[in-house]
Each structure stands twice: as structure tokens, then as C-alpha cells.
Amino acid sequence: MNTLRVALLGCGVVGSEIARQMVEHADDLAARVGARLELAGIAVRRLDRDRSDTGVDPTLFTTDAVELVSRDDVDAVVEVIGGIDPARSLILTAMEQGKSVVTANKALLADDGFALHAAAEKHDVDLYYEAAVAGAIPLLRPLRESLVGDHVNRVLGIVNGTTNYILDQMDTHGAGFAEALEEAQALGYAEADPTTDVEGYDAAAKAAILAGIAFHSPVTLADVHREGMSGVTASDVASAKAMGSVVKLLAICELAPEGDAVGVRVHPAMIPREHPLAGVRGAYNAVFVEAEYAGQLMFYGPGAGGAPTASAVLGDVVTVARNRLGGVTGPGGSWYAERPVRPTGETVTRYHISLDVADRPGVLAAVAAVFAEQGVSIETVRQRTEDSGDAELVVVTHQATDDALSATVRGLTDLATVRDVMSVMRVEGE
Amino acid sequence: MNTLRVALLGCGVVGSEIARQMVEHADDLAARVGARLELAGIAVRRLDRDRSDTGVDPTLFTTDAVELVSRDDVDAVVEVIGGIDPARSLILTAMEQGKSVVTANKALLADDGFALHAAAEKHDVDLYYEAAVAGAIPLLRPLRESLVGDHVNRVLGIVNGTTNYILDQMDTHGAGFAEALEEAQALGYAEADPTTDVEGYDAAAKAAILAGIAFHSPVTLADVHREGMSGVTASDVASAKAMGSVVKLLAICELAPEGDAVGVRVHPAMIPREHPLAGVRGAYNAVFVEAEYAGQLMFYGPGAGGAPTASAVLGDVVTVARNRLGGVTGPGGSWYAERPVRPTGETVTRYHISLDVADRPGVLAAVAAVFAEQGVSIETVRQRTEDSGDAELVVVTHQATDDALSATVRGLTDLATVRDVMSVMRVEGE
Incomplete structure (x- = not known):
């Protein structure tokens, strides 16, 4: 049996889960890929941390990420460092060296997914990123592949678990924003500095990625109209309740009625309690898709967390590995429709x-x-x-x-x- | 630009929608495939029916399905006749002639999916069937590809819209089974002879397909423990309500606790109202998946109907066409785990x-x-x-x-x- 070698960039919450799952389920993965997957190395910032829980051979850790992604014996690179730099340059270097890339990096993809896709195409390698939007929920592949014969009109997504948890608490217990945020922080659902989540930056990055894929058009973070949910009051939530609705922070991607432009926005909104998204509780994510022929679909599941995110990454790694064995690449970026973004x-x-x-x-x-x-x-x-x-x-x-x-x-x-x-x-x- | 030619077997509710969508969105499909998709012919039982609403060139219709699937200029065959024969022999003939196949035929796949996959592998062609389970909901591809790096423990599915409609009416309005069935028949949700749906045969076929894919093991319809829902009474539904539950006809595929066997069953069951499946109303379908790392996922949408089913079929057609252009086939059947089916x-x-x-x-x-x-x-x-x-x-x-x-x-x-x-x-x- 062949062996394919994977370089892992980052060994935090997600990275260590990926390493652990690759080791734990090596035989199953081999049966599914048709080749053994082997960790070629793991780039970390510091070597002095105890990582014995991953079950990974300690000699695999390195601080030289550039050397790792350039090694001749590496077939694919998994990037879970996050942020724009050095993630971007490492990914581009890997591609130049003929390595396929799997990433969970929403910020980078929302900033400039086209350049990454263009580089992948130029170097004839794969670029997959299922984990970048809505964590473990299979979403980008269904949009890119299952619905590829259909026409998406609208995507409504709860794509940030922190804010959904806060709004759910406000709805269920009548809590105010500050109180609910504090509880979310105590439970580890919200960061000490919650700005990225509550002001909608995280959701906006995901909205840009979703809109680009759904409408086959180039959309970046800069195109997204963004309003956070820190201004939502207990009174707003009560008023929504009175009219049979619930407040959710939504990422909305839609085609203009004439089909010639795309709208992308993130903001709190009231939705009726009968809507399938209204029942999405706690820190769960869900994405509601309206397609011309398929009708109304919803994809639901955990939007974050080490193990769920690693599940999505590994699904992509298996795909990339199969493609490599077959000597092909999967469907790349698709922006042929080139629809402009409509003014807010x-x-x-x-x-x-x-x-x-x-x-x-x-x-x-x-x-x-x-x-x-x-x-x-x-x-x-x-x-x-x-x-x-x-x-x-x-x-x-x-x-x-x-x-x-x-x-x-x-x-x-x-x-x-x-x-x-x-x-x-x-x-x-x- | 290249042209790929598709033969369509069947032009009923689903087939005519496929033809219509292929004609209506020819340019979009071409941009997404990287080649034009052309209808090579449509096999029908009778030529004297008016099919002008499909927008298809009338000279494309033929009653000679065997000749159509054997034509040299056909690249892929779409089978939407349904039933075991002649669908099986037409599919096998098509594969022998090197054509890839897309089908929505759950009966055939549940009966003997391995033989079809084996034939596809032997002749180096594709076999895709997203539409066979839960209509338009992207489900088989996410299970086969997105979750391929994970380990599914359990699948709970509402995969029959007719029975969900009936049970939903019983729950919402306190109707009895007979009354709710009559209403479903009047609205076209149930057949005049509803046996296939209410006795769980349709759901059992889907359960067999789901279990095989989820657990990488050979499962057929004969392995499924099946109980219908015609015996569910208004009193059962009321009793469920009293304990905060709702009655649903579920397809359940699960791994035995030791992971060494598979259980597959279809029967009515009570589920708590807080469960995401409890909120699935009317004729909608939804499939709830519990995976080791991804956690709890749900896929929701229309489980039947011409346009939704055609959407799923066309997604597969685009994939098959892309594979053909790339000179490859997608991941085939996977039964390596060979888990036996546990006694009921x-x-x-x-x-x-x-x-x-x-x-x-x-x-x-x-x-x-x-x-x-x-x-x-x-x-x-x-x-x-x-x-x-x-x-x-x-x-x-x-x-x-x-x-x-x-x-x-x-x-x-x-x-x-x-x-x-x-x-x-x-x-x-x-």
C-alpha cells in the first residue's frame, strides 16, 4: 500500500485533534483513502510544550514551518494556524512546491480566496476548506458539489456559535446582553475579548466565503455589510417574542431579484419561531439554503470545537489524498458568474x-x-x-x-x- | 468547449424535470462542468404523449432504451424509471459500454448495490445516486465524502415524507391514522395504495443504503427490521405528547456498542420534542447523524418531488461529467469494514x-x-x-x-x- 505524507501547521485545539485522530484511526483512514496517511511533521511555535496526549512521535515537531512545507516527501499540507500571516505565505509556498492544501482559515479565505484558488490552479494542486465555515457541518462540499446542478437563491446562516448561545440565553431566560455574555465567557463559549464574535466579524468572513461559492462570484470580506449584536436588548428580544419571533445573528447571502447582483450582510434579525433556524439552540450552527429546484434545505451541527473542526479537516484530507492517488484535482474555485455585490x-x-x-x-x-x-x-x-x-x-x-x-x-x-x-x-x- | 452526452431513461415527474433543467440552464451547467451537457436521447414507454413542456427536441424520444444506453456517443446514463427491472439490466448494459450512471433508484440499490458498484468498478465508470435517499437533501455525498475522516455511530432519519405528513397531522390536529391518511391522499402526499410508504418499505430501502454507506459494510433491504406506522393510534400520539414527545417513523442505522455489528431498523418511535428531528413538519425529510468527532449533525429538506429530486440527480450528473473530463472516477462503494447485521x-x-x-x-x-x-x-x-x-x-x-x-x-x-x-x-x- 502507498503512503501519503501530511504536514500539519499548528498544534493547538484543532491541530492536536487532527494529529490524534490520524494516529487513532490510521487503519480506517488507510482503507478509505486506499493509501496510508502519515504525519510528516508538525510545525509549532514552541517545542517545549508537553504534547504527549496527541500520541504523536515527539521527533515530528518542528519550529521551521517553511522547511516543512517545502520537503520533497510531503504530499499535502494542513494549515490550522489561523490568521492572515504567516498562514498565507506558508500555503502559497506549499502550493509552489506541488503540495495540496487543506485549511480551516476563514479569515484568509474571506480576505483573498481567489488568489489562493488561482495559485492552486496554477500549480495543479487541491485547495479544500470545509472547516472554515460552520465547523463540522458538511456545507461547502454540498454547496459546491451536490447543489452544483441547481441555483441557490438565498443562504441564511447561523454561523457563529458564541452569539447564538448569547441570544438563546436572552430568549430563554430573558437575560440582558451583558449578563448572557458573561455567562458565555464563564462557560468558554466566548473569548475574554468577544469583539470578533459579537460584532459579527467572524460571521462576516464566513458570509463572504458562502456567497462566493453559492453564487459563483468573487466576494470578499470587504463586500459584506456587517452589524454586530452587542446592541440587542432584552426589550428587543421580548418584542420579538411578542410577535412570535426570535432574534438571531444571521449571515445572509442572496441573489438580487433579477439575479444580476449579490447581497451579503451580517446583522441581528427577527425570524418567525416556525422557521427551522429558530430552533437552533445554544452554540449550534445551522445554514438554511433556498435553491431554485431543491427548495429549502438546512444543514445543522456544531460550528466549532477541536474534534468537530478536525472531523471536517480530515474529510478534506481524505479527499485530497484520493485525488492525489488518482492524479487529479477536485473542482476548484468557481467565479464564472462574476455577479457584482449590490450596495447595502x-x-x-x-x-x-x-x-x-x-x-x-x-x-x-x-x-x-x-x-x-x-x-x-x-x-x-x-x-x-x-x-x-x-x-x-x-x-x-x-x-x-x-x-x-x-x-x-x-x-x-x-x-x-x-x-x-x-x-x-x-x-x-x- | 467539449460536449458530453447524457442519455435519460424515463420521462415522468423526475425525468421531465431533469430534461427541463438541462435545457433551461445549459449555459450555467456548461460553465460549471467545463463542457456542454447535451441530451443524447430520452427513453420512454410511449411516444404518443405530449412532452412539449420539457422544451426538449421531440426527435430525442425513443422507446428503445437498450439501443440508447449502448450508443457510442453517450457518455453518461441517467436512470429514473425506478423499480428493479428493466432498470437493473439497462444500468448494467450502460456500464458494460463504458457509460457512467446516475440513478435515483432506491429499490435497486437497496436490493443489490454491491453488484452495481462492482460492475461500475469493473468497467471503470461512475455510479452516483444522491437522489435515492431523502430527495434533494445532500446526504450521501456528505456521508461518503465530508465525513469520510470521521466515524458515524448512528443515523436517525425521517426519510419518508408521506408518513411524516400523516404523523404530523395526527400530532397537530389529534387526527386518527385513517383520517390523516385520507387527507394526505387528497393532497397528493400519499398514493391510492399507500402500503409502500405506511408499512415502511420505502424507508427500509433508504435505511439499507444509509447503513451501508455510514458503516462501510454490506447491508441490503433484507437486513432491515421493518415495522410500519399504520397501527399508530391517536391515543399513542396523545400519550407521546403527554410525556413531551412526538411520534415519528424513523429509519435507524446504528453501530453496536462494541462497533463490531450494525443494526438497521424502521419503525414508529417516540422522540423528545427538543430533539431536532421533532421539529420536522409536514412532508419534509431530515436525517440526524451522530459521528464520533463531528458530533450531532442534521440534514433537512424536501424528500421527494420532481424538481427537488432532479436537483440531486443533476448534481450527480455534473460530478460524473467532471470526472469524465478528468479521466477519473469518484470514490466507489466502500464495504471494507464488513460488519455483520445484528439480530433485531x-x-x-x-x-x-x-x-x-x-x-x-x-x-x-x-x-x-x-x-x-x-x-x-x-x-x-x-x-x-x-x-x-x-x-x-x-x-x-x-x-x-x-x-x-x-x-x-x-x-x-x-x-x-x-x-x-x-x-x-x-x-x-x-
């Missing part, structure tokens, strides 16, 4: 707006006039009067553009009877 | 048992003694006394084998105080 202002959706208003006659008429001026049609208005004489007005609109909505909000702010526009949230999934 | 009696699960008993002292003691004799441990007992002096006893057990449970039921039947064992249902997904 042209996004069409529904909105939920909470206003703090004076409780006196004529307020509703004045508010309604502002919506009418901008051509934004109102679906429902709910008014809640408090003993203090203040009132909360909750308006849910029909479909309108982001531009029209922004103009409406500016108009509302200018009204003397409107004390505050307390929140504006999109309503999706209907 | 060794299945371990929990049970929900309803007994019609006389309402007098000592009944519970006698009933409990029968369970104890067989080593079946009771988790909860609930008694409901009626004015008539009858009582219903609902027993939920801890885990026990099917053999022990059967012996228990025989013992209960023999008790003078037990008038009837009204229902026995497995409890899964906990």
Missing part, C-alpha cells in the same frame, strides 16, 4: 422599529406620515402606554429598501413627538 | 407500553413483577383510571433489549389482570 442601501427586507413617543393624540398620524413620505408601507403598529405618560410604538413594515428605511428613521428622529428611535431590526425568513 | 432481538432501546388493566389493588405489583422477571427496568409508570372501572397503565422502561421486551410483553399478555397490551413503541433520540 438596495437591500429589500422588512423592519421592526421601536419608538419612544409622547402619549398624545396625533403622534401616530405624524409617525405614519413619515413612513408614507418614504414609500415605506406599514404592516402593523402596536402601542404600549406606560403609567408615566410615555408610550412605546412598535412598527413592523412591509418590504422596503435599506435606503428608504434609513431616510424614514432620519425623518422620525426629527419629529418632536418621537423622543427616541430605540431599535431598528430587520425581519427575515418569512 | 439484540437491539437496545427504551420502550413505551400502554396496558388496558382492571382497576384493582395488586395490578401494578403483578405488572412490575413481569418486567422484573425479564430484567427490564421501569423508568416511569402512569395510571389513568376511567369511570368505567377500567384503567390504562403506561409504562416507560429504561434501556432493554428487544428480546427482553418481547418476553415481557408475552408475560403481560398472560396476566389475568391485563386485558390488553394496547401499544408498544420504542423511545429514541435521548
